[in-house]
Amino acid sequence: MQKSWRHRFHLPAVIGTIPMILVALGVFVIGIGFSVLWSFTSSKLFPTYDFVGLAQYRRLWADNRWLVSVNNIWFFGLMSITCNMVFGYLLAVFMDQRIRQEDLFRSIFLYPFAMSLIVTGLVWQWALDPNLGLQEALRNWGWSSFSFAPLVSAETALYALVVAGIWQGSGVTMAILLAGLRGIDEDIWKAARVDGIPTWRTHVSIVAPMMKGAFATAFVLQCVGVVRVYDLVIAMTGGGPGIATSMPAVYVIQLITVRQNVGQGMAGATMMLLPVLIVLAFSGILLWRRNRLREAGA
Amino acid sequence: MAQNGTSVSIQDLSLSFGVVTVLETLNLDVAEGEFIVLLGPSGCGKSTLLNCIAGLLDVSEGSIFIKGKNVTWEEPKDRGIGMVFQSYALYPQMTVEKNLSFGLRVAGTPKDEIAKRIARAAEILQIEPLLQRKPAALSGGQRQRVAIGRALVRDVDVFLFDEPLSNLDAKLRAELRVEIKLLHRKLQNTMIYVTHDQIEAMTLADRIAVMKGGVIQQLDAPQTIYNRPVNRFVAGFLGSPAMNFIDGQAETGATAAFKTGNVSIPLARYAFDAAGNSSGPCVFGIRPEHVALGEAANAMPFAIDAAVEIVEPMGSDTLVWTKLGGQNFSFRVEAEKTLRNGEPIRIGFDPARASLFDSQSGNRM
Known part of the structure; x- marks a missing residue:
């Protein structure tokens, strides 16, 4: 027993990973634990341990603002992830045509990702601001009837967020998918051409399925970005106009810092964690099953 | 099928990428039912030529005919070819059956026809259980x-193989070689x-095209290429262990001979090429x-004394290294023969079986 323990945990490795272990335990496990715990209490400005059961969750799901936030994140998530994947793949295919200046294009496409979302949000906000950006510029150039101010209207503000999200995220998706595309044996393309399979069909039926791993990586990265989307919203719209672009993360932070309602904020945070846990459990089960199948097959 | 008619005809084919010329005004006629092997070292343009025939590369000049039809600018699928790749290039997400049927399904072939063709290919290749x-x-x-099956179900006239056995281990390679034959x-x-x-080329081919630098050096039956190579490159590329090359001088006239050091090999029995009976370095x-x-050496038109330098037993036979006219010289003996290093021996050969190459051009004399 002793021997196998030593065999598994080399001392230098343990020492090296202690900071990471501490961070993981301290921030994630303990932090998440307290969040969940306080979500069952009536905490207001400061955390208390006055347990009220699911009362905070009931109030949360009765709050119109939370419901709008949840709707918004579904819409934002589905739109931006889908568009990011499609654009990213198309860009990757474009880059794979052995174009000149590939490095230049790759830098241009990746550049938005290198910027903080606050900067991205601010740039887009300025560009779309009716008094500073596109609208004003075109009016000054003489097109005086031109009107384009998506951030001011409750109906269009969310679309503007989606566009900014795509602008920011499709470059990374492209980089990941391009790596996947480059990993495909050239003979596969040749074989498909000899078989008379149209190029789009080769992409859909042969190449894309071969890039499952790259797609999964890009998808997970996008999902993480969507669940925690906060800074982009704050910088671009601040959740407005009204509550039109509120998102769960924005809602939770506002409850804790502005509305001094820690209990309900924690309930919101816990609700944000739930889908992540479900996805993790699901993929864990899939992985476990595949491993078992492989062992059985081998 | 009788070997009549031309199946694939390549006329004045050139291909260059920018300033690099890969194929140079190449001509090749392949008869119907013929098995042609394109043989050469890597970078000689043999795979490029095959890709041109398949339509996977656009040619710079010249034309390609398959079954009498000019297919130079046709899509690969319309050329009546099937191709097998070194890396197999199977579609990994599809079952074997789908791999075989996918091209046909995309082309809209009727279902029962697809089933029939797959059954036939599976039977020929014995892949039914897979x-x-x-x-x-x-x-x-x-x-x-x-991968061969996928070419087979296309029901085509011409099969193209791009180093299909190179990824397999030696034993499997030998097995599949026989199967392809x-x-x-x-x-x-x-x-x-x-x-x-070269073993694949020798065993499979009706004719071998030995290539170098985008040019076909020699196109002939395997035995002819082996016994009468047209130049030094072909002679050295085919045969393992490789042919012995000895530098020296050719002397022509009434008593034609090859001289190196103090050794003189009579060339009276050597069949000179029409062009090349001339004196000079060769x-x-x-x-x-x-x-x-x-004893056998003494019976030969030329025999000489030598000494064993190194013995390389190879199992089926043994390669012995010695010196002839001061230059390295190897020969084969039966495996049973035991020779010791330094042992004096007598070796001999018939110059009629030799090849003489011009030192300058490398061409056969």
């Missing part, structure tokens, strides 16, 4: 069989086969298996 498996669950040999006999299709393996080549030892 039809529902995915490529990852197959061995290398099985994968290559499936049997397949050719059964189907009687035209086959064009690219390889850098290279004398003789294959190790054409050299006799001991």
Whole structure:
């Protein structure tokens, strides 16, 4: 027993990973634990341990603002992830045509990702601001009837967020998918051409399925970005106009810092964690099953 | 099928990428039902030529005819060809059956016709038990069989093989080599086969095209190429262990002879090429298996005393290294023969079986 323990945990490795272990335990496990715990209490400005059961969750799901936030994140998530994947793949295919200046294009496409979302949000906000950006510029150039101010209207503000999200995220998706595309044996393309399979069909039926791993990586990265989307919203719209672009993360932070309602904020945070846990459990089960199948097959 | 008619005809084909010329005004006629092997070292343009025939590369100049039809600018699928790749290039997410049927389904072939063709291909290649498996669950040999099957179901006139056996281990390679030969006999299709393996070329081909630098050096039956190579490159590329090359001088006239050091080899029995009976520096080549030892050597038109330097037993036979006119010289003896280093021996050969090359051009004399 002793021997196998030593065999598994080399001392230098343990020492090296202690900071990471501490961070993981301290921030994630303990932090998440307290969040969940306080979500069952009536905490207001400061955390208390006055347990009220699911009362905070009931109030949360009765709050119109939370419901709008949840709707918004579904819409934002589905739109931006889908568009990011499609654009990213198309860009990757474009880059794979052995174009000149590939490095230049790759830098241009990746550049938005290198910027903080606050900067991205601010740039887009300025560009779309009716008094500073596109609208004003075109009016000054003489097109005086031109009107384009998506951030001011409750109906269009969310679309503007989606566009900014795509602008920011499709470059990374492209980089990941391009790596996947480059990993495909050239003979596969040749074989498909000899078989008379149209190029789009080769992409859909042969190449894309071969890039499952790259797609999964890009998808997970996008999902993480969507669940925690906060800074982009704050910088671009601040959740407005009204509550039109509120998102769960924005809602939770506002409850804790502005509305001094820690209990309900924690309930919101816990609700944000739930889908992540479900996805993790699901993929864990899939992985476990595949491993078992492989062992059985081998 | 009788060997009449031309199946594939390549006329004045050139291909260059920018300033680099890969193929240069190349001509090749392949008869119907013929098995042609394109043989050469890597970078000689043999795979490029095959890709041009398949339509996977656009040619710079010249034209390609398949079955009398000019297909130079046709899409690969319209050329009546099937192709087998070195890396198999199977579609990994599809079962073997889907791999075989996918092209046909996309082309809109009727279902019963697809089933019929798959059944036939599976039977010929004996892959019936594998039809529902995915490529990852197959061995290398099985994968290559499936890849051949994918070419087979296309029901084409010409098969193109791009180093199909290079990814397999030696034993499997030998097995599949025989299978491809049997397949050719059964189907009687035209086959064009690219390889850098001379054994594959010798065993499979009706004719071999030895290539170097984008140019076909010699196109002939395997035995002719082996016994009468047109230049020094071809002579050195084919044959393992390689042919002996001895530098020296050719002397012509009434008593033609090859001289190197104090050795003089009579060339009276050597059949000079029409062009090349001239004096001057040249290279004398003789294959190790054409050299006799001991009593047998004395019976040969040329015999000389030598001493054993190194003995390389190879199992089936033994390669012995010695010196001739001060230059390295190897010959083959039966494995049973035991020779010790330094042992004096007598070796001999018939100059009629030798090859003489011009030192400058490397061409056969």
